[in-house]
Amino acid sequence: MRYLFEGYALDTDRRELHRGTEAVSIAPQEFDLLDYLIRNRERVVSKDDIIQAIWKGRAISDTALTTRLNAVRTAVGDSGDTQRLIKTLPRRGFRFVGEIKELNEAANDAATHSVEPLQQALALPDKPSIAILPFANLSSDPEQDYFADGIVDDIITALSRFKSVFVIARNSSFIYKGRAVDLKQIGRELGVRYVLEGSVRKAAGKVRITSQLIDAATGTHLWADRYEGELGNVFTLQDEITVNVISAIAPKLLQVEIDMAARRPNNFSAYDHYLRATPHYYTMTREGVAEAIRLLDRALEIDPRYSAAASLAILCHTLNLLQGWSVDPQSDVKEALRLSQLVLSIDENDPETLACVGWAKTFISGDPITAAEMVDQAVSLNPNSAIAWSYRGFVYIYSGMSDEALRSFEHAMRLSPLDPMRHFIIAMTSLCYIGLRRFDEAVTTARKAIGQHPDFMPALCCLAAALAHLGRVEEATGTVRRILQIRPDFRASSRRGHWPALYAEGLRKAGLPE
Secondary structure, rough: OOEEEEEEEEOOOOOEEOOOEEEEOHHHHHHHHHHHHOOOOOOOOOOHHHHHHHHHOOOOOHHHHHHHHHHHHHHHHOOOOOOHHHHHHHHEEEEEEEEEEOOOHHHHHHHHHOOOHHHHHOOOOOOEEEEEEEEEEOOOOOOHHHHHHHHHHHHHHHOOOOOOEEEOOOOHHHHHOOOOHHHHHHHHOOOOEEEEEEEEEOOEEEEEEEEEEEOOOOOOEEEEEEEEEHHHHHHHHHHHHHHHHHHHOOOOHOOOOOHHHOOOOOOOOHHHHHHHHHHHHOOHHHHHHHHHHHHHHHHHHOOOOOOOHHHHHHHHHHHHHHHHHOOOOOHHHHHHHHHOOOOOOOOOOOOOHHHHHHHHHHHHHOOHHHHHHHHHHHHHHHHOHHHHHHHHHHHHHHOOOOOHHHHHHHHHHHOOOOOOOOHHHHHHHOOOOOHHHOOHHHHHHHHHHHHHOOHHHHHHHHHHHHHHHHHHHHHHHHHHHHHHOOOOOOHHHHHHOOOHHHHHHHHHHHHOOO
């Protein structure tokens, strides 16, 4: 078992205590004492309890016990004066009061092996760079994970608005959810100097958020703080965290103003429904998107001008159309257009709103010029938005500007190097190479995407088209057979229109039925 608290990890199997990536020296009895206090943190343990558990009932003096307790406090950055983690309750005993996240070894191993390591460390940007890791859910209900994730989403969005800071996208940060992390490794894998981690406890109408900012290069804690308040004031707490982070890593930005009112709900229940919808959208399945739409519709019933919920609903309806999941295509078109008008009327200068509306316009309205203007404005307003850069890539590739699309996708991947959906961006990069007649690179890139997701249709189509243009007919036709095994009704004609002409031409050459 591993116990995580305030940047420390206590590994009971290996009998090790770490602060970040650094091992903390701790004597065996002191380790046992810390372990005992943590395991029994729900109650006050008496001196007799401790002596029985650690010293097996042997008589020891009060001075000896105090010495051991102070040594434990020192090991975890506490003291007898502050008693931030270990409290002494006069005439009663002792209690560990720090917030704990438990992680069993099996879960940690599974999470560790789910991350594909990068071949080499990414270079640090030429400005302060940060990744905000998923906050631990310390509520009694594990179903509250979505709420802790929503808190982090909002902090990432707020931080990413500062152009002088490089912020890793949510999808890459969340790769590390549930892991006892090596912060130096995270710094190398994501190419960032700083990491923010923390925890959220939601109960009885109140919320407590703790956070700590760490220098990933050295493992040094720069600051830690705790924020408490009513659930209705959760946005104020998020803003306080954002201001503190900016002040710590970019001193020139001490005077900051965070204004996200247009994207915030007027009703907390609407916010709750939006947070519940988000993970369903990220499943990218027919059923997941349908459930996301149901929850977002409810959020918009409660708060009809909740921009974030409306923007996500636009993506859901457009995805229904693109994937052929729509039961009533005209209804999806109508709703996407209605919601697009709504979000632009609320805030026409919100980066992710502009990006998602631009993407939808490309497919639904057939207006590539307006769409390009919107996504250009989006990345100008927030250069840290991987979502905005991705949608810019989509818009430009369908506008026939594969070079600009390629630049956009490359920038999106740098902002989110471990994105769970990176196979999609890699496949789109292959499509760009086809549009640029760089067919060898298109083949290599498509195969990389297929290696991550063997049945991913866009990657298979790019591979078939690129192979056909290179004259490697046998390989191309073999890839087409695989495509038709997955989607027997798939046709080359469906790849015309917004797609690069060379792409559809390559699929026909590969033998995909018209």
